[in-house]
Amino acid sequence: MKVIVGKDLLSANAGQAGENRVLFNNNRVTVINLISAPGSGKTALLEKTAELLRGKLKLGVVVGDLYTTRDAERIERAGVTVVQINTEGVCHLTADMVARALQEVSLDQLNLLFIENVGNLVCPVSFDLGEHAKVALLSVTEGSDKPAKYPGIFREAVATVISKVDLLPYTDFDLPACLEEIQKINSDQQVFITSARTGQDLSHWCAWLEQLAAGKAKGNNLASR
Numbered sequence: 001m002k003v004i005v006g007k008d009l010l011s012a013n014a015g016q017a018g019e020n021r022v023l024f025n026n027n028r029v030t031v032i033n034l035i036s037a038p039g040s041g042k043t044a045l046l047e048k049t050a051e052l053l054r055g056k057l058k059l060g061v062v063v064g065d066l067y068t069t070r071d072a073e074r075i076e077r078a079g080v081t082v083v084q085i086n087t088e089g090v091c092h093l094t095a096d097m098v099a100r101a102l103q104e105v106s107l108d109q110l111n112l113l114f115i116e117n118v119g120n121l122v123c124p125v126s127f128d129l130g131e132h133a134k135v136a137l138l139s140v141t142e143g144s145d146k147p148a149k150y151p152g153i154f155r156e157a158v159a160t161v162i163s164k165v166d167l168l169p170y171t172d173f174d175l176p177a178c179l180e181e182i183q184k185i186n187s188d189q190q191v192f193i194t195s196a197r198t199g200q201d202l203s204h205w206c207a208w209l210e211q212l213a214a215g216k217a218k219g220n221n222l223a224s225r
């Protein structure tokens, strides 16, 4: 009997991730793996980002979801090329799933590709998809203790987007404590304090994306380009 242990799965994934990265680099497209808990506002952020970057960067999105195509339909309405991956219950995207989705994308037409990972703060962190940068997103309705409880994603991310700050007055989210915790885990990252509802800080977020796409902001794997 052949037993496949987690380590084998991860090394097979790393091989495909490397191939994805070569493809991204050859097409000069910068790729972000967006990771957060379900419902924290990934799709809402991408809808707004697509509006704000229209005419500035050519954007594409690969959306991972367990079953539905609802997010892809929302992002498509914002006028962006979208490919949906249904993982059929798997709690994270793999490099192989992304490679198949890429067959549907004209990478040479894009400057920036977002991969909206499956809503989960743990599993997606272990699976390199070939991206140049991981971005974490945390909404104020989730509680300010989440960076301390799930440090993996905040350690890996080059930027953290704190979302739904329009809801701050209705929560017990301790923003200074949360920022301090993120700083303790990874002092070398950008933090954006945003609302997709009011547009707060989205201009800074989009300016940073433009810099990242131009190779002027730091990514996890941009040096390899």
Ligand SMILES: Nc1nc2c(ncn2[C@@H]2O[C@H](COP(=O)(O)OP(=O)(O)O)[C@@H](O)[C@H]2O)c(=O)[nH]1
Binding pocket: 036, 037, 038, 039, 040, 041, 042, 043, 044, 045, 071, 119, 163, 164, 165, 166, 167, 194, 195, 196, 197, 198
């Ligand atoms: N008030 C408020 N609601 C938001 C914001 N961003 C997202 N939402 C809402 O939060 C819910 C989940 O958002 P969605 O983008 O689907 O989250 P995802 O599962 O991470 O992609 C939706 O009802 C959104 O309208 C925000 O900045 N402020």
Ligand SMILES: [Mg+2]
Binding pocket: 042, 043, 044, 071, 116
């Ligand atoms: Mg979504």
